[in-house]
Amino acid sequence: MSRLIHLHFNKFLLLLVIWSSSVAADDCPILPSTCVCNKEATGRISITCDGAHLPSLFKDIGGASIDRLRISKCAQPVVDVLPTGPIRSLALTNCQITTINPEIFRSVESTLEELNLSNNSLKNVPLLGNMSQLRSLNLFGNKVKEVPEGVFSGLSQLRMLRLENNEICSLSPTSLSEVKQKIELLDLSGNCFASVPAQALRNSIKLMYLDLSDNKISEINNFELMNLPQLKELRLQNNQLHEIHPMAFMNVPQLQYLYLKDNLIGSLDGNRLQAFHRLEILDVTNNLLLKLPELKDLTSLKQVRLDGNLIEKIDTLAFSNNPNLQLISIQDNNIAQIAKNSFDSLDQLMVLLLSNNSIQKLERGMLDGMRNLQQLNLRNNSLTAVDEYSFASLRFLTTLDLAHNELVKIGKRTFSHQSKLFWLDLSNNKLTGFEEGTFDTKIANLLLDGNHLICDDDFDWFVRYLVTNRVRTFLPFQTEITCAGPEKYAGVRLKDLMIKKANDTLTEGMRSLGFNSDQSQNSLLSALLPGFRPPPAASANGGGALGQAAAGLPILSTLSQAIPSMRNMPGLDMTAAAAAAGGAQPANPNLNTAIEQFTAPLVRFATGGQPVQSDIEQLIQSIPNFVVNVPGMGNVDISKLDPNLIAHVLRGGQIPGIPKETLDGIVQQYMLKMHEAAAAAQNGAPLKNGSKFLPPIEKFPPDIVASVFQGNNLPGLNEEQTKVIKDYYTARLPVPPAAVPERISAMANTSPVPYSTRNTTTAPPFVFSKELLDMLKILPVGYNLSKIPAEIITAFSRGEVPDLRKLPTDLIEHFKSNSEKLGLIFNRVAKANASLEEMLAKMPKFEKPVLSTFSPYDINHLSNDMIHEEEEAARAARMRVYTAIALGLVGAATVVILGFFAVYIKRQREAKERRGPMTTPRCAFPGAPLANSTMRNQPRSHSSSHLHLRTNT
Structure with a gap:
């Protein structure tokens, strides 16, 4: 029995699945290939057909519940x-x-x-x-x-x-009666x-x-647009309107x-528009105004469009009291005159379009009142100059x-106030220069x-402006x-x-950093990046076209010394170390792409061609990629680069074509190595190659040294790390021997020849003594040391008393507030042969400031003033008493x-009561108005009685 029940239950489940499948199949019926059916989230279906036969299609759809049914190009x-099922759209x-056939809509009357x-x-x-x-x-269409009456009933x-x-x-008066109360x-x-x-x-x-656009309406008569209390948008464009x-x-x-x-339209009464308090857009383009x-x-x-009319001028305050106006367009008119204050108080105006007019001059104040204007179009006018x-x-x-x-002329500082201007069109004018x-x-x-x-x-400055600011x-x-000229x-x-x-x-910028080029201008990179010292003559293993080209490119040899990975590049192992190694280092795959980009512009030049602009552009674009892809940033040895380059980087300067992040990383890595070497030297266990990272202090830029001894940190180091390096150099400051004047004379050498070009045996121009560092500590932060005369610095380095009268004026003023510290320094550097008179003679004279002050008090005048004030106070007190008495008397009266x-009033009332209903005499009491007593005895006129009735009525 249980098996029989189980068998019937399985049959029931099978029938249920078949029924469910048939219902699901009915959701999207089988349709022609030109139709697409989609099931909506509401459970209904949407059908779109292109070119279907309507009777067959509707038969296929049957009674399905449809949300949207779209049929086009059906030729029926x-x-x-119609389908028998419900349809919404x-x-x-x-x-x-x-x-x-009107009967077909009965099946969808309640759903469509x-x-x-x-x-x-x-x-x-x-x-x-x-x-x-x-x-x-x-x-x-x-x-x-x-539209017959009752068609929408x-x-x-x-x-x-x-x-x-x-x-x-035309429409009959009752064509829309059935829908007038609902139509939107x-x-x-x-x-x-x-x-x-x-x-x-x-109504x-x-x-x-x-x-009502695109009709033949010629005018709008009185009361034709009446009682439309919710109307927001009215379109009457492209008619034949000539009058409203x-x-x-x-x-x-x-x-x-x-x-x-x-x-x-030939005229438009603006006063009538004031009735539209909510009007936001007014478009009267292409009329006859x-x-x-x-x-x-x-x-x-918010917007006014009056383009394509015959307007000749804009009067004063033409757009006054329109606080939300954002756009005014009066293009394609005949405007030749714009009065001052025409656009007064238009704080929200952002766009003003005045192109294709006849404006000849922009006078001062003509465009005032639009403080937030962002776009101004004066294209195709008759302007000859702006200032x-x-x-x-x-x-x-x-x-x-413009x-x-x-x-023909644009005056100086014409655009000095427009710091946000990014688009200026001066094309097709008569400009020859700026x-x-x-x-x-x-x-x-x-x-x-x-x-x-x-x-x-005279045009050269403008070209420089275009290049510097990268202007399109x-x-x-x-x-x-x-260029049209000169010839x-x-x-x-x-x-x-x-x-x-x-x-x-670029060349001038590199030279301004102190770089010099000893190479001819036949070298492409030498012309681009001058100032790198030329390498020794090419070695035998540096042959080949590219090797010969590299021999004429000093930057390659210098960079190959600083960046070991560059030595993998073919044709660039020209140094003695590379030759001695007997073979190249393993190739670095991370540099392959960067090297190809960097060396590609050199190939044509290496084979005897001349450099062209495309080479320059490709080379400059490849430098950042090449530097960024250098592996092992810690391997960068900037000590082998030009000392001027080191000074420039330490000051925060940049090298054209090399990203700032790369330079910052190089400096930080070098400074960390410098700290490690200094700490090891202080602990008595100097590093094997520590001298490479601890160059003599005179090789550092003086402003960097001064900044450190004033309490600032070295780039990339914290205070503790900076102190280690500072202590290392302070303990090793050289003291000039007093018995060797020749050595001091050598130190005082102020030759203008850059340090990078001097012989290595030449002494530095001065020695950083403790006294000199003391002076650097009291200098203003970031002070330009080049302004201090060389003899002052030399005297300090010798331990002598310098002549401070030769200091710049601004530094003398600074020393006024640090005179005690300056005196202590003088006390230490004073020699036995330096008398007090000599020291005072070399001190700057601090003039006594002339300050405005008050003249001293005269005791006689002071006592007189006090007496005068006491008398005034007593007089004021008496006046208050007199005033109070007078006010009391007036109140009593x-x-x-x-x-x-x-x-008196009481007696008058008693007299009236005694007389009773008797007629009041004409003069009841002296001064009583005669008119009142006379009118009181006059009978009421008919008119007054009538008026009274009307009022009551």
Whole structure:
């Protein structure tokens, strides 16, 4: 029995699986190959078909629940069937439909929300029945000629109705009655309306978007756009509008976007626009405006577009009290005059477009009031010159277009206030050059195409400016800029001048570091990086084309000494050490790519060719990659580089083409080795090669030494590590023997020949004595030692009293606040033969400061002043007493008068009571008004009685 139950249960499970599979298969039915079916997250399906046969397709779909059904290009003139299941969104587009059976919509009346029948051939609005859920109806691009009354009677929830690009020329007053209370978007563009369908639109209380563009409307009469309380956007572009009557808009308070472009409007009353308190965009492009409309007090206005009109001037305060205005475009007009303060108080304005006008001059203050302006377009005007006042108030300008003007001069400091300017277009003007100082700050893009540049000596500073700031001067699609003169430079590309200037700048920069080149300019790298000492004559094993080329490239030999990994490069083992080794070191695979990039530019030159610009560019680009890929940074030995190079690196300087991070790493590694060697020497166990990392102190830059002895750390070391090196050198400071004047004379040698070119036996110009270091400690931090005369430093190094009167003025002023420390130094360096008079004679004279002070008090004047103050205080006290008494008397008199008046009033009332209803005499009491007693006895007139009745009524 249990086996039988188990068997039936298995059959039941099998049937359940088969049924589930059939249900899942029904979710996406079998459709033609031109259709795509997707299942939505809601459980419904979406079907998109291109070119399907409608009856067959709808039969295949059957009763499936559909979220979206999109069918196009179906070539079905008559539609008389739909799928039987619920559909939320239906689109039958580009199907040449002419007739739709109204009965087919009954199956979807309660579910259809969107119906799109665009780009068909319908001549009438189809009868849709009672579609209570339909919210969007799109009949774009049909042949509908009229909208009959009651055609939308069953569409109680319709929100969007699109009837654009049909043949509708009018709407009856009741065409939209059924949907007027719900409609939010109505598109009637691209029809043949000659006037606004005012009666059909009026009182559409929820209408927000109305499009009447691309019709034939010639004017908007009074009250035609009335009672549209929610209207936000109105499109009337591309009509034949020539007039908008003063009362055309009534009760349209929410209007934000008004588009009137491509019409025939000759004037626009700006005062009428003030009724639109929420207006943000006004577009009146391509009309016939002769005068700029008064666009004032539109506090929400953000964009104004008036391009393509006939406006000739911009008046003062033309855009006043528009605090949120961000864009003004008045291009393609006839503007020749801009009054001062035309753009006053437009703090939010960011874009001003004035291209294609007739502006001849930018006077001072003409562009004031736009302190946050970023983009200014003055292209294709008639400007002949601009100066430092033209754009002085536009400090946040980023883009300035002055192309296609008549500019012949740009004054000095014209753009000195525009530190954020990165795009300046000066193309197609009449510029021949720029006066030095025209450009102070970097402008990344400075377009110069179409000018007649004279590249003479006065132009040299500008080329230097372009190179230094890496300025782009033309765009990729433009022809390269060439010089128009003088004759020797006519036709030469500006780019070539910039390349030459870049090479010259690099050479001058290296020379400024103290490098000298003994090689001829036939060497490519020698021309690029001069100053490295030439290597010895090439050895026998340094033969070959590349070896010969390297022999003429001193930098390669120098770098091969400093960076051991470079010795693996073929043709570069030219040193004696390499020759003695009997073979090259193993190749380093990490350097393969870098070496190829670095040596490739040398191949053509090594075979006898001349260097070209592409070689230079490739070489410079390869240097950073080559240096970065050097393995074993700790193996870098900068002691074998030029001493001037060491000094430059220690000061924080850079070498062109080598990344700063690489140099910092080299310096840190060297300093760590230096600390290790100094610590070992102090502990009595010097390193084997310690002298390589502990050069004599005179080889260090004096400013670095001074900085260390003033308490600063060496680059890459902490305070403790720096102290170890400092103690090492302090303990080994040389003391000049007093009995050897010849040696001191040698130390005082101040020959201008760089140290790198002197014979190694030549003595240094001075010795770092303890007294000299004491003086360095009291110098200002970072002081330039080159300003101190050599004889002062030499005297200190000899242990003599220097003549401090020869010090620079700024240093003398500094010593005023350190006179005690200076005296202690003098006390130690004073010799037996130096008398007190001689020491005082060499001290700088500190002049007594002339300070403004107060004149001393005169005791007589002081006592007189005190007496005068006491008298004034007594007088003020008496005045307060007199004032209090007077106020008391006035108060008492007031009380008495009020008492008499109260008694008088009381007696008058008693008299009235005794007389009873008797007629009041004309003069009840002296001074009583006669008119009051007379009027009181007069009977009421008829008119007054009538007025009283009306009031009561």
